[in-house]
Amino acid sequence: MKKLLLSFFVGISMAVSAQQSCPVIPLPADFKEVAGSFELSERSTIVFDQPNLAPLAHYLQKELLKHKNLSLNIGQKKSASTISLKISTKKTAGTEAYELDMKPEAITISAHDHNGLFNGVSTFLQLVRQSATSSLSCWKITDAPKYAWRGMMLDESRYFFGKEKVKQLMDWMAFYKLNRFHWHLTDQPGWRIDIKKYPKLTLIGGIGNYFNPFAPAKYYSQDDINEIVQYAAERYIQVIPEIDMPGHATAANMAYPEYSGGGSEKHPEFTFNPGKEATYQYLTNILKETDVLFPSQMIHIGGDEVAFGNKKWNNDPDVQQLMKTKGLKDLKAVEYYFIKRMADSIAKINNKMLAWDEVAEAELESKNTIVFWWRHDRPNTLKTALHKGYAVVICPRIPLYFDFVQDASDVSGRRWSAGEYSPIEKVYAFSPGQIVETAGHEKQIMGIQANLWTETVNSNQRLDYLLFPRISALAEAAWTADVKKDFSDFQLRLKNHLEQFKAAGIYYYNNKKTNPEPIPKKLSVSYLD
Structure with missing residues (x-):
């Protein structure tokens, strides 16, 4: 397998698929190359048929200037060499579907909704960016996603990257039609979101990271968050914050030990202490401020691995009184009581509550809850979540935790109990339909998501190495129908993307002779799970 991967990454030729492919990732549902070429130039004009499409037209204009150094005009009337953005009256294709019709004289991108139109623009920009000239081959593409949720999670509690790196990640997410950014902002090593009502959360809780507990405080101001959320919205990406509770609360508790x-x-x-009523008001206030910053109307509360640090609840008088008053028989019941209380707080601010799969047994309202199944070794937890009616995002450690190594020779990163890891071909081949527990519950599967925890990431270079090009495989796994997927064809299409990574300064995983593995100095890593 290693030999096969290396031969791919150094570009050794391989057999071309018998069926002609489309040079786009993720592979579209239906495509056909047609005769002729479109000459993209500064004489070309971007036009749109509704005033509210102006922001998307300006986005396309900026991207063409950035990647082709072409400054196109935006107009309202069609002329020769136009690129038309159009909201279609067709309703048969489904949400986020689009059509791209390229002819020598004009290009039309149409969709029933704005999200679909953005997807069409993303496909067009891929074709533009990989063309060596401004002469574009013409394609007729009709496309729609397999899943509505195509997500990427980044842990910034353990290592803080800053807004420019986050924006760069969002650029590539948009490039690949990934549309959910799950932002892990609080955990044991650090608290990264500014909460005005509780300033010590960042002033004290923001100190340190996984590698250095005394590193100066780093966090996102509310202005930073507004800027990033707006940047994401321009790329049709929803941002979902995670405020971890009741476990993984160390950084917050350093700031407010009460x-x-x-x-x-x-x-x-x-x-956090579930026996104190003040705890619930404190956390509700935090969630209220968070809600104002994030318009997605979704807040992830973690809810995982509480048992690794809740034993002191057995001797806490407030917790013991709670158990007696509410008839809670054990610490697991206390945990579920806490989760329900926070679910109520989130519902009152018109948000859905998202959480890791430990909450599947908590008897929450299924209509207001999304469960993230991550424990690949516990399929019965997925079965429980689905049978209880929850919508589920599928993100199992193997193969969708991108902190797992991607090659047998990797020094730093996770492996599972028998040495399993997550090479790109596993990411590409993954499909929720392979999991027997999903049978009969397909409508509850919102989609898939990759998670990048940062216990072994202490630089932008290391982040790139773990993300790229696995993010490309994730995109196709989330978008393209299983029957259309072919790893050999994907490898051929990916070659051009590797060149684009290189041009963008991305330190992607490649032949280790040219891109050695960035190894963090701190190699002793302890994982709770």
């Missing part, structure tokens, strides 16, 4: 429920020797001050 709300701590204790922890363990290995994981000090790991939990």
Whole structure:
């Protein structure tokens, strides 16, 4: 397998698929190359048929200037060599579907909704960017996604990257039609979101990271967050914040210890205290400020791995009184009581609550809850979530945790118990339909998501190395119908993308002779799971 991958990444020729492919990732549903070419030049004009399409027209204009150094005019009337953005009256293709009709004299991108139109623009821009000249081969493409949720999660509690790197990630997400950015902003090592009502969360909780507990405080101001959310919206990406609770609360508890429920020797001050009424008001206030910053109307609360640090609840008088008053028989019941309380708070601010799969047994309202199935070794948890009616995002460790290594020779990164890891071909081949527990529950599967935890990431270079080109495979796994997928064909299409990564300064995974693995100095990593 290693030999096969290396031969691919160094560009050794391989057999071309018998069926002609379309040079786009993710592969469209239906496509045909047609005669002729479109000459893209500064005489070309971008036109649109509705005033509210102006922002998308300006986005296309900026991208063409950035990548082709062409400054196109935006107009309202069609002329020769136009690129038309059009909202179609067709309703048969489904949400986010689009059509791209390229002819020598004109290009039309049409869709029933704005999200679909953006997807069409993304496909067009891919064709533009990989063309060596401004003469574009003409294609007729009709396309729609397999899943509505095509996500990427980034952990910035353990290592803070800053808004320019986050924006760069969003650029590539838009390039690949990934549309959900799950932002892990709080955890044990650091608190990264400015909450005005509780300034010590960032002033104290923002100090340190996984590699250095004394690193200066780093966090996103509310102005930073507004800027990033707006940047994402221009790329039709929804941003979902994660405020971890009741576990993984160490950074917050360093700032406001009065709300701590204790922890363990290995994981000090790991939990919020579920026995104090003040804890719920404190966290609700935080969620209210978070809601104002993020218009997605979704907040992820974590909810995972609480048992690794909740033993002090057994001796906490407030928790014991809660158990007696509410008839809670054990600590798991206390955990579920806490989750329900926070679910109620989130519902009152008109948000859906998102959480990891530990909440599947918590008896939450299914209409207001999205469960993220991550524990690939616990398929029964997925079965429970689906049978209880929850919508589910599929993001199993193998193969969708991008902190797992991608080659047997990798030094730094995760492997599972028998040494399993996540090479690009596993990411590409993954489909929720392969999991027997999903049978009969297909409508509850919102989509898939890759998660990048940063215990072994302490630089932009390392982040790139773990993300690229696996993000390309993720995009096709999330978008393209299983029957259309072919890894050999994908490899051929990816060659041009590797060149684009290189041109953009992305330190992507490649032949290790040219791109050695960036290895962080701190190699001793402890994973709770």
